[in-house]
Amino acid sequence: MAPVAVASVAVEATLRDLKASVACTSTQTLLDVLTHAASQYPEHELGFVTSSAHDSSIQTKTFSEFAQYVRSLAQVIRSWGKPTGSIVVVYLTEHEENMAAVWACLLAGLVPCLQPALSAQQSHKEGHVAHIKGLFGSATWLTNETGAEQLLSIPDLDIHLFSQLKESASASDPAEFKAHEPKVDDEAILFLTSGSTGFSKAVVHTHRTILAACHAKGENYRLTSESKILNWVGFDHVAGSIEMHLAPLLYGASQVHVHPSAILSDPLRYLRLIEEKSIEIAFAPNFLLAKLTRDLEKRNELFGTFNLSSLRRINSGGEAIVSKTAQAFAATLKNLAKDSNVSCVISAGFGMTETCAGCIYDPIDVLANPPAHEFLELGTPIPGCEMRIVNPEDGVTLRPDGETGELQVRGPMVFVRYYNNTEATSSSFVEGGWYRTGDVGIIENGKMRLSGRIKDTVIVHGVSYGIPELETHLQTVEGVTHSFLAAAPYRAPGQETEGFVVFYSPTFSLDEEDAPAKLYATHRALRDVSVKMITLPPQQIIPIPVNQMEKTTLGKLSKARLIKQFKEGQLVQHVARAEELLSIARGASFVAPSTETEKTLARIYADIFNNNVSDVSASDNFFELGGTSIDVIRADINSGARLKREGEAAFGLPEIPTIQILKHPVLSSLASYVDALSSKGGYQEEYDPIVPLQLTGDRTPIFMVHPGVGEVLIFVNLAKYFQNERPFYALRARGFEPGHPFFGSMDEMVSSYAAAVKRTQPKGPYAIAGYSYGGVVAFEVAKRLEAMGDEVKFTGLINIPPHIADRMHEIDWTSGMLNLSYFLGLITKQDAIDLTNPLRRLSRMDQLDLIWKLSPPERLVELQLTPQKLDHWVDIAGSLIECGKEYNPSGSTESLDVFYAIPLRGSKADWLNNQLKPWAGFSRSEPTYTDVPGQHYTLMDFDHVPGFQKIFRSRLEARGI
Template sequence: MAPVAVDTTIHDLKASVARTSPETLPDVLTYATFQYPDHELGFVTSSAHDSSIQTKTFSQFAQYVRPLAQVIRSWGKPIGSIVVVYLSEHEESMAALWACLLAGLVPCLQPVLSAQQSHMEGHIAHIKGLFGSATWLTNETGAEKLLSIPDLDLHLFSELKESASALGRSEFKPHEPKVDDEAILFLSSGSTGFSKAVVHTHRTILAACRAKGENYGLTSETKILNWVGFDHVAGSIEMHLAPLLYGASQVHVHPAAILSDPLRYLRLIEEKSIEITFAPNFLLAKLTRDLEKRNELFGSFNLSSLRRINSGGEAVVSKTAQAFAATLKNLAKDSNSSCVISASFGMTETCAGCICDPIDVLANPPAHEFLELGAPIPGCEMRIVDHEDGVTIRPDGESGELQVRGPMIFVRYYNDAEATSSCFVEGGWYRTGDIGIIENGKMRLSGRIKDTIILHGISYSIPELETHLQTVEGVTHSFLTAAPYRAPGQDTEGFVVFYSPTFSLDEEDAPAKLYATHRALRDVSVKMITLSPQQIIPIPINQMEKTTLGKVSRARLIKQFKEDQLGQHIARAEELLSFARGASFVSPCTETEKTLARIYADIFNNNISDVSASDNFFELGSTSIDVIRLKREGEAAFGLPEIPTIQILKHPVLSSLASYVDALCSKEGFQDEYDPIVPLQLTGNRTPVFMVHAGLGEVLIFVNFAKYFQNQRPFYALRARGFEPGHPFFGSVNEMVSCYAAAVKRTQPKGPYAIAGYSYGGVVAFEIAKRLEAMGDEVKFTGVIDIPPHIADRMREIDWTSSLLHMSQLLGLVTNQDAIDLNNSLRRLSRKDQFDLIWKLSPPERLIELQATLEKLGHWLDISGSLIECGKEYNPSGSVESIEVFYANPLHGNKDDWLNTHLKPWAGFSRSEPTYTDVPGYHQTLMDFDYVPQFQKIFRSRLEARGI
């Protein structure tokens, strides 16, 4: 690449720096580049499988973005035009933002688009209407989603870089904005409909940066670690622009890299001597769960540099903060280290956190269930007023609407004067929509006026949820509402549904109707926001109060619920639901059934008297961990050396499992014929899903996934042959496919079929679909999850050591980083020593959960090896009607390359153009608790798009 002229002269730079207080964002970049040219911006991408950091100095970064800006200016857009930036990696997003600013255009940062096609198209149409027109800057993955939308002015970031690299030495003068010009637009969550565009000027952003810098104690020596997406106001302003103003070095990590490997968070803090970082409540809870029992790691990390963890997005539970701080203290080398957590309140409209309070939660135990939010940052003011009139000040200690004002508050919603005027009151006070209490100058939140539910830091629209809940049979139209609610001690927020039934609770068939209605309400909730209501309360229509505008009074209902004034309705519902369950209730009668009933009751926190011999373990809401617990406790209770997991999966009904256990205890055994079909979910009347195992051959990983299909469609998993004594391994893919296709036909004699496979199972699913079509059956859905069509070469590259490490990763015995670190050293050891080393490194609690032994791990590896041998001879041929390809961050390499080079060849095996859908997480974590809630929504939407 030819060097690009830096036309800003030393004289110009000195003149700029002489203005010790930059007035606009381009001034900030110029100032930081001149004053601290060697300070660094570091990036860990979504595809990185270790802690390696790609770095650019401030000077290198400035030289990198200037030619990008020059190319953007060549697009010929008028100054002030809007560019929607839709990029996933921090470095790309940051470069695009600065390039737009230097070119004189206004970047609008677009969060991840909805997986629901109709919602995505509606959002994009809304954005086009809001801005009149807009240019989109994205990558190849984003373009895949956007190409179906007509009349979009679409540019690829890769082409922008290519054009910039082709520039020779040329003069480029960056745009010089005025302080009150629009600088950056941020899109609101859209929790109450389509997004509003929040306008921040150079003045508001720099006011926020200076206030944050003073509050955080930022200096040029500060080091920041950020993992929040750049499209979020905290990621871009709080963790980039504010530190840049003070010359602070920064490390920006893709969220998936932290969520998939929590230890990476600590390694980066140690390696880069991080002082300030960010972690919302749900991450504090996750880190605590993952690390608090890792005794072998205690005292392992040098965390002495860490002085503050900011936390926002949702309320911070005091017990969670204390547990996290205690865990961090145990993991730190210095036992005297302390952890200061700063819970903060902020919104897109306030440039992120504007009220915060750093607390050493171990030295100063919190007095309330949630951490106090404290006092405003410099320049910001807060007050509590009557939420009805919006102006009457509430006395100290009384709750009311929180309002804030200050120079960091946004100026308006773009092209929405009505929304702007409605959120401000006299004196420039912004109505946050939150309910708070101020005592002794410190604030804490106690509720929310806005129509949102916040789950794990993500806002969901209550009106949108209510719209779908209203469609449930048994609900009286316009007499339903949902309200956010957090039970005492709960890590994240939940919600309660209030509604009036269309039927009288005194009718003879009321129990059955109520049971069906509540089941449907839970199903819709899981589909919409991945969570069931904490409580569903039916209230007679004559007792359901509405406002003068004809709306159900959500605030009054949640107040009555908290004050236990709805107890009679809850009790009546429980009585009827208990009666409905009792209609099919079968009392456990044998000693084995009674023992299993006790275990079922303990696992699901039920009364043993409520457990029926006809209860299905999966329909009660079990997870893969619950299966392991049932296995472990059953073995202990009956004195059995092993209850095979597969038999629990095949005998989920209590009475059936009891019969199996009795056979084991009587030494008769249970010599089943091999059947690859494992029914994980049997309710619902829509087209069943058949899911083929990954390369380990096991199906336990699908338990968490299958529960999302309850009452909608059956979910069957296909398990490899060879786990049980006397069952030989498969000798070829053809033999496997013949067996699986016959099993599918036995289970579902006629189409249409929905067949999918995860990883290795994807090519097997393709072959099954092809076989079924050859029989004259219709296959409406062929799902390939993160696997290319040509696997033979990949299989031949997998040797014993690679297979052992891959299996250990998928089982959760080693981390991605462990696997990389061990790769070379393991190869110098014998197979026995390799197993011994993996065993020593494995978390003890994980080995206990899996009931793992060295012998069992060896057998699993043998099964995996047999599947690899089958794959070495596999060459795809022929085609099916359609293919749905789902892809995540690959085990190795770049996601775009994974898609374009390895997955796009599926087009040669589909008679229609395949659909390629980006999904969250890594290849090996798709079915984990952290990712499956989002993956199931995407997967289900694609099933529905295929009309099944």
């Protein structure tokens, strides 16, 4: 009987899909889509992973539950008394809230307009809201408490809170509600453009255009009622709302919608969701493909662990897809999959807000069919859509196959008009209903690929930003000649995302005496404006004299010509001149060294950095001149001994402690310290755990807590990789300097460190990490900062488990000295093992004497150790051990990033699974566990730190800092 049962199931499935097909073809409006989905597939689900989810938990509603829920919301919305067809600006962040608000508005007879995140710039935000109010002739907003706060400064807005809407809906009876009955050509949903040529336009999509797009997408994707979709694109984007929600809903397909932060903070969540929910179709733009590859391609321990057999296709759009990135991602996916035959179809797509998202696709297995071009082809149109390439000058003359021109599309999924903007609408179409996309493309053998843009936009990580608006703000920078500035999109070969170059004519001559200072200030301002406007600094800023900056006969700068000159190296002399002037720009704050100590240090600085001594200022900062913490402690083959040794020789001092040089990077400050050190009374300063190892750059600083030996010089190799990117501070234990007592408890240490971090960086977000023993201290400091109300975006724990008390009790003075000696490179790991028992039979002084004799002389010189210093150092390490003996972790932080190397004993697998995985109990989101090269005591050395820093940086970027 079993075959009969199977056949029966198959017949039922076929009948179900036939019914679904009939339902699809009978839908006339979007409300029919919801009604049919709820009636045909009441138990199919909409799943949501929110921004506040601390793990991969999914909140779900069945289609039936969701339909009832939005009807109750619609009943309350109708009570607002708005006329049918009124526009409601929906400004929410979570997928479920946005989705529910849109459906509720449609059911109530109102037109939702999805609003992306508002600008952080007050003037731009207020201007945009005023523009929207004027465009719609009304100002009804549906938002959350955070959104309402952003809108407080703007008068005459009718603001409704979604939380209050839900509360009121809970007391309503949706059975009494009669839904609005729209016509097929009524306005359904409005989408706002990026505002690339000023303020946003509102794209009008009707029930007809959206349904046409949904039918065509469904046919192209081969959607059925059994399909399962994974989306993480924001619902305010047409890809998130139409492509990944409405189209699947039309076919009865279940969906999971994930807040972008959940994927960006933990890329593994993307794969876990595909596996857990048997996802068939997912979406991932180029920058996410690149990020997933960077984060996962070397995770050998994860290879072959994911069941990805359900995955049929990954759609990708928003920006051009780099072929190498797609291939690297596909290879990584194959490595991670249990079945090496998993589908690696990546479907690069072209689409716009005006075309209901993707309308041209090319699904291709990039490993089986290696791409022929730098970027993936975009393929052929979806059913009902047409494309052509024409002469951009007249907009109608067809280009032959293989020649570039303006891409135009037409079809029933193309928008009908821009709201209240007939001029923009008419200029967007040519005879025959062809829509002018503004992109430059090529069609060869029936497949299309893009080669540029006519429209002035730059796409950063899939988000389109307007060049004209950026230029308008850049033109206001002091030092820029009016109308002689151009910003042009530029993407270097192999670059993962698009960037831009700024060309401008300075208002001053580059031969002026104060040109360096003026140029420095101008370029700094241009970078700052760019970051504020589009989150990205220019790849290059090139000053060109006015008489060499040619304009067209219409009085415009030719960006195409400037970019061509830049690519061909014709502007290299301007780039070189700018670099020369910027290198001496610090002369604007020049302070002549006055004391003999300052003058001596100025000569040393000049020698180190190959400068004239007359150019060295008393206000010069060692790090800003290009020095690194390594320069302080190591010799350089070109310029001889570094600052430390030259200073000791010049001033006749037995030692200038390395740490004090790092703490006094400004020449005048170091001079004051040297003078105090040389005085008869010696030098005593208040304890400050902060040691700056790198001070250049303006991104979020890193605070790195010392390992169990208390010292921080172990981090100097790592710090150099962050030069000109972000400051790098280390936290050093108390007790190294005379008169400073050891810490008496973990709480005292954490209090001291948290206060020092706040003094150095008064406000979050913070990034803090700790190596070995320092990891648990970093965890406690992060907790303390969060308790103060601060945001800690990154907490890094390097090769340390949460439970250390037992290990601390195992360490006596002898083993502590051996650990320290091995850590400092005085003995080998085997020495440390072999000497453990023999040393315990010796006195403390004899133990020190033996270690001293085994130590390499050059290493002792490099560390400037004496037997007395080594003895004291062992006591410092011992004091930290005492602080850890009673340590029991508790509480949690928002997130944890755990890095693991080969442990001191046991296998790496056991170390990870049994010792490190318990960190999951102390994080409010799923921790990440990242394999790093090297062993416990070697992962920061010269051989391994280059690899470690790449991995470490990728986790910082994943946390958004």
